[in-house]
Amino acid sequence: MDYTISSVDRALRMLQALSELPGSGVTELAERTGCTKSQTFRILYTLEAQGYVTKDADRSYRLGFQTMLLGDQARRQSPLIAAAEPHINDIYERIRQNVLLIVRHGMRTACVLLRASPDRDQIYAEFGRTGPLHAGGGPKVMLANAPCEIQEAVLTGELTRYTRKTICDPDTLRALLEKIRTDGWHLSEADLDDDKRSVAAPVRDASGEVVAAISVTAPEDYLQGARLDETRDLVLQTVERLSVALGYRGTPVVHA
Amino acid sequence: MDYTISSVDRALRMLQALSELPGSGVTELAERTGCTKSQTFRILYTLEAQGYVTKDADRSYRLGFQTMLLGDQARRQSPLIAAAEPHINDIYERIRQNVLLIVRHGMRTACVLLRASPDRDQIYAEFGRTGPLHAGGGPKVMLANAPCEIQEAVLTGELTRYTRKTICDPDTLRALLEKIRTDGWHLSEADLDDDKRSVAAPVRDASGEVVAAISVTAPEDYLQGARLDETRDLVLQTVERLSVALGYRGTPVVHA
DNA sequence: CCTCCGTTTTTCATTGTGCGAAACAGTGTT
DNA sequence: AACACTGTTTCGCACAATGAAAAACGGAGG
Structure with missing residues (x-):
């Protein structure tokens, strides 16, 4: 009704x-x-x-x-943001690169928390700004874990091209989403911002549902080799801890 | 209608x-x-x-x-905040104390921009939080320049006590407001936060109306002697520049 | 300064939307 | 198992919200 x-x-x-x-x-x-x-x-x-x-x-x-x-009150009331803030700061203090907390909002993503690198490198995401679901590290993680209807809607809709590397083919993207679900993390390469890579992983709440993604976005030459591995481990440890803090008990909900 | x-x-x-x-x-x-x-x-x-x-x-x-x-969009859309941000940062870089931009919102004040001192001293104002009109440096400046009905409503209403030094007597307050209008700035002493002083001054827009106040809030022992004078001059210079940036042409509107 | 044009504000009669009241269905408590 | 409590659903009626059109306003151009 x-x-x-x-x-x-x-x-x-x-x-x-x-x-x-x-x-x-x-x-x-x-x-x-x-x-x-x-x-x-x-x-x-x-x-x-x-x-x-x-x-x-x-x-x-x-x-x-x-x-x-x-809006400021809304930010204060969010248990997710409150719980995530220290974790986001932790990551930032260690690597001094852009660290983002991203949520899905309908057919878009929104960056709800951001510690920006001091070099003020231009990145697409901005505090409180929305972005697409099919491009970027955090966004693709959110898409991979979104309800099937959302995934389908995005895959069958227009896949806007942001850079040369944006994945605009539905089948390639579909396969990648499957891989993201299996791996539990994702490295995106310059598909939203040129010369930028993102390492992102999903945050789950007590219900096991993915409620957010943490992503580290840095220049391509930073997220390489050993530093990439370290960053991935750091992000994975952090989402794990944050998920537990939100009441997650190790029973993920998987869509599609 | x-x-x-x-x-x-x-x-x-x-x-x-x-x-x-x-x-x-x-x-x-x-x-x-x-x-x-x-x-x-x-x-x-x-x-x-x-x-x-x-x-x-x-x-x-x-x-x-x-x-x-x-709410984040609203913040971005505000010409006042956009214009004030660099000025607030300037002050902060020079003195590294709490710098606030305050507006009146009905019968309350709201802190719309804040650069907080790194020592994280507890102050009453918080980003996006509202406060009273009769206590605190910025608030009293806003009250002194508010429409008469607002001033009367506050003066005849309950004057909540926050500290030992909060001015709760309507007549004393009325006289002080008159002085604030004449001086064009104000030093408040621990009337909202214990052991804190604020130096505040009004920001005007093209119409000559007071639209905001800039206030520096610091420990009592900081805002004394020569440093007090310096801070006052800095705040006065800044509100002058910001007002001009907002289109103020030197024709103040005075209430009451 | 006046005129014209586009926009905003006001009015008013009509109708469909939002409403109250009360029944119903969950949830968790004793 | 019965209860008490909150949240959900239904339904017909009244009046709040609406559309249309007129009036007031304001700014641009002559």
């Missing part, structure tokens, strides 16, 4: 639209969301009254401070 | 309630928000469908990743 309250649903989509098109006005947002102008106006009015959106002098709208504060 | 959509309004209050009472269930949230159980259930259902809230195995609700991601 569907208990969705349509006006609330629209309001949430409005926030989403606003996060993608900041600085737009009533008409533009109405078109974007498919709401009528009256609906749009009233939704924005309601959101503004509580500070979730802000109206500029030129009547363009942006997300407001309330949205930001709520 | 009031164009509020009541169901959307309730949904937003639900998110707010959830940020205050994470891990509660339908009944508890219904009581907290004053919504009926059906309303509460349906609102949570709608919020969950889009990932704004998450239902745990024990049917308790928490804010979800979508809320977090939206």
